[in-house]
Amino acid sequence: MGSSVITSQSQQSSSPGTTGAAASLWTRAEKVRTSISFGVISLLLLIAFLLSSNTSNNTAPISLLIGVSLGLLLERGRFCFFCIFRDGIEDKNTTPFLSILVAIATGSIGYTLIFGQFLPDTSTDRLPPVAHIGPVSWVLALSAFTFGIGMALSGACISGHLYRLGQGYLRAIPALIGTLAGFVLAFLTWNWFYLNAIADAPTIWLPHYLGYSGSLIVTLLILLGVAYFVIKRGVNSEPIRNGISATTLSGALRNLIMQRWSPITTGALVGILGTIAYLRVEPLGVTRQLSTSARTFMKNNGIGPETLNGLDRMAGCVAVVAETITNNGWLIIGLVGASFAAAFAGGRFTLSKLTPKNSVTALIGGVLLGWGSMTSLGCTIGVLLSGTQAFAVSGWVFFIFVFLGAFTGIKLKLHTIN
């Protein structure tokens, strides 16, 4: 690890400025861990730099950087949809839930800015390019609900498993293997659902009816309404912290690494990141590379139907057949790497215990996650966030039913089987 040496040097060179009381904030172990984490981040940045000189895929480096940012945000803000839902349902602590609402709010403002330029005229039948605006049918409700059950059973959603993998959460491994199996299952059932429901389902995009400002106002009003309801329900809610107080740079850095970020800050940054991702590459999503791998595997082994009807014309985290690492693959690499760096520096990296029982529940939960997300054309990031931010009704339908699924799973105590 040559890069960690570089960072330790830069750490040393900055140490004269942080002598005295501030320096004593850090234990020796913390300093070492933080240096190693900086090394990991530097390595990821170096890879991005090397990728930028490769002309064949010019969005790979920015995808990697978006992944790094997402990994940091998810880990530091504990932006895990299942944990957030469970906090609210079980502990009546609804403060974390606000981060989702804030992410949708800031993201939809960002999307409005971009949409205004990408598709100035909303009166035609056209949709803004590649935005995650999907068909709305009973299949979406079913697949989102299934995804919610899968979250409860496996302990997290797909993005949750990816960032918790960086924290040493070993259940994420059977869960992600299950997810791949779930994708295969979804490809086998896709044609039936497509022909019987999805093909005729309407793709409802609010700006077609309300324009951009109307859609934004409606979205923000809905979010305010949900926030009001959620805050009222949160009888045990933790207070919303107003940022981190520190008097020195060293102290501020320590707080950033050790203390959980405020849900408002995290949510706002996730929304901004979603905007950047849509502007520069494609809407934020975490399943495309995984489902692409599953689809490529099936094609190479002659499993499943030759053609997936209509799938390639859908907007969402849709799998393609590709042997190489896609943009989304670089995003995932950045996400897991950065999450590890953040967790390791903060002393949150611990290898969790893997038992046969909790592996099996994670695996089965993963299958449900995979089937649900493929059939929904994305997961809690790709459809819930990127869809609602893009004013797609499909995003809201997914949101409602994934919550109901998780709610049912939690009430059935599925998450405690491990």
Add this chain to the structure above:
Amino acid sequence: MKKIFVGVVTTALFSTFAVVPAEAAPKNQARAVAQPDWLEKNLDNPKVRIIEVSTEPGIYERGHIKNAIKFTWHTDLVDTVNRDIINAKNFSKLAQKAGISDDTTVVLYGDKNNWFAAWGAWIFNIYGQKDVRVLDGGRVKWEKDGRALTTAVPTFAAGNFSVTKGDRSLRATLINDVLPVAKKRVKADLIDIRSADEYNGKIFAPSGFQELAVRAGHIPGAINIPWGQNVNADGTFKTVADLKKLYADKGIDGKQDIITYCRIGERSSLTWFVLSEILGYNVKNYDGSWTEYGNTVGVPIQNNSGTIWGAA
């Protein structure tokens, strides 16, 4: 140093005359090929209208050449109900809305070696626009040269483009043009621009595409000159001399009429552009192409591989 100085002076001289599109193409290149340097100097020229016709969704929106507008080939330039090119009335509306007048220089560019930009140029020529050019090297070369892109979408005052009835001499149909040649009643050069494997009937469709024709092979008498041979490795068109030689070596010298085709008529429009607009031959593009010909009942094909659809 001296060379650079001379270059700067020449550029300065040229740019003073650049209000009207100048014949600024370098030697051995046709006027119909717009050079990036020339285009860069004419980005704000009101007599030049730049149009991007790309295939990848969202590519225009994330950055395009300044003052370029977007045409979507599969909805803007075709009639999806009749499987036809866009009709005169709709094309007129589209062009006028884009601020195009009869004396406007239209410059088209796109991704993938100007594949669909050439289709756009073909349509513009059919409907009688006089000065239609394709950007050399298309979008890829422009990016590789490090030239600027913007996300700002321009709007223009409506132009006075007046549509002609449509020049039938640029478009081949199965009954009137292709079949008579295939059955050797009329003499013309047929050029199949698909890959050699498609031409020889080894495969029914290029990899990644569905089989859209139930027979493999080619139109009897057609010769195979894959479309990629028109361009250099960087996507720019080969020189006039090289192109002339490329086709002359295959026996095509422009002395008789030429018909180009591919699978759906899009890629062959690039070869149409090369032969018609760069070399000045009489060329018709057959947009029905193999998906019409290969599926039509009662017309003969030549299949060197003998493959039969559905047979083991």
